[in-house]
Amino acid sequence: MEILYFFAKTGFYATALVTLAAAILVVTLRNLFHCALALILSLLGVAVTYLYLKAEFLAIIQILLYIGAIMTLLIFAIMLTHRLTDRSVSQTNRQSLPAFALLAVFNIFFIASLAAVPWKINSASLAAKIDTQALGAFLMGPYVFPFEIISIVLIIALVGAVILGRTDQ
Amino acid sequence: MAETIDQIFVLAKDRFLDLLGIVLPDWIILLVRILISIAVLLAVAPVVMMYMTWLERKVLGRIQNRYGPNRVGIFGLLQPIADGIKMLTKEDIVPKNADQVIHFLAPVVIVIAPLLVLAVLPFGRNMIAADLNVGLLFFLGVSTFGVIALFMGSWASRNKYSLLGGMRAFAQMISYEIPMVLSVVPVILVTSSLSTAAIVEAQLGWKWFIFTPWGGFAALVFFLCGVAEVNRTPFDLPEAESEIVAGFHTEYSGMKFALFYMAEFISTFAISGLAVTLFLGGWDGPAFLPSWFWFGLKTFILILIMIWFRGTLPRFRVDQLMGFAWKVFLPFTLANIFIAALWALLPYPKNFIADTIGITVILTLLQIFNRKETPKKRKYLYAN
């Protein structure tokens, strides 16, 4: 059995590598449609990472909402504006070198500080099993106020998108 | 004896694993246990698809007063194999301006989604490949990949008919996804579980959800949305032959074209299977026949209904299609959640009355708000 856990752990690092590689493709490819497909792969990798954190419900929600809804919207927008996103137009501005330098410094600083922090691992939380029913109970119990606010925000976004998107003035 | 036949596949698998267990360590047995389910699904799905094409052609032929395939083998039973050989030996043409990589990836991705969702369907008692506790959401989530793959194909072909088909498929599948998910919510509400196996167990002993007032209508909405999701007639606008050549698979030939067809038929099977699981009691049925037989029979009947639709109904117009989803299905499924909650909350005779009243009210309201606006007859004062 020990060897299966080893495989599972290797799977996590492989997923992380694929996710990061796909993310790099998202920010560097010239063809926006390819970027969107790479982003889908990256989001799938994040969903698998959720599985490693024992959040099955969120992994599926990630697929259903991010890939099923947000990405389809993005691809739709890419297609409706595709005459402007072909290869002849440069897709990056002239800030790439400063941005890269800044982020390198940022990453080194954070990794150094992460190595210095002794995290207190809470083993009870680590072993806890949170199923969908428990999440629903929490959403309707202690977190009912943010839940209601989120629904109002959703309605506002819905109305806003409809008003912005309509063509007949 | 009946028990043995009922569990024959499960027993065969256990016996096989016991035999392997003599020589192999237990971690390999665990992997093999998973791999067997996958292998069986991967082997059965193409066969099911092949004979669904045969069934469709045969039944459509009968509806249209002809015989259908009857040359290859008895009753044309070898026709799907002949078709398969033809598809395999055809030339694979890729358009010059096409996006080569994505043009190749699209048919591959589109087959993966319907094969994956088969894993959470309970084909019989104890016959589920993966009893996830979020199984139902898994089905709905993974089936959205079909949209992306379909769009990859249509975009990569660089063909205006492909793109039109892709646009139509996109709009249609997004619109019908919403009422489909909402029509499933009452089932989750009543069974308080997302696992497909648990949903079937909640319906054992003829307590099928289709017999409840909310369940009957939810099943109807779910089935029609399912037909729309797999792009079959009368919702086949994305591949409307008479309007846009073949829609998103215009530029595909040979085996890639066959993969698009395979995806469509396997998702038809999967959607019918899910409808059976959610509303028709899954593998539940009289005990004299095994559970997997009942599941197969119910799925077969739903598939026959889909073929019957195809032989009978003309294609929708785009505005009718959208109006159907947004003006009829969406408000009804929203109200249906409330009606199902009443059913779960009240004791027996009261909940039946409350549900009947609720459904009557919502159907009347839909009737009133969706009635056709016919302009008043003009009166011509000065002309006659």
Next chain:
Amino acid sequence: MTPIPLNHFVIFSLFLFSIGLYGTLTRRNVIGILMGIELMLNAANINLIAFSRYISPNPETGQIFVIFVIVLAACAAAVGLAIVLAMYQNRKTVQAEDIHILKW
């Protein structure tokens, strides 16, 4: 069986966030910028779940807030894309640097 160390999740999400930030800073296309933002939101989500799973006494908090973040991301995508389409209809451009006037 020892769990995967928390730092590995955090470093993974740090890299994902940096890549998203790089995309947001360097893209000219508004839709490309939106994709970078989605990457950053996902990195934040991984952190939320990882920290609540490893450290917090209530492991469900992170998951609840990830649901909220995903909903907000959906809102942002819907409104953002409506703005992109309005921009495309009125100005025939989706490049961020072309949209520098506040009214017209």
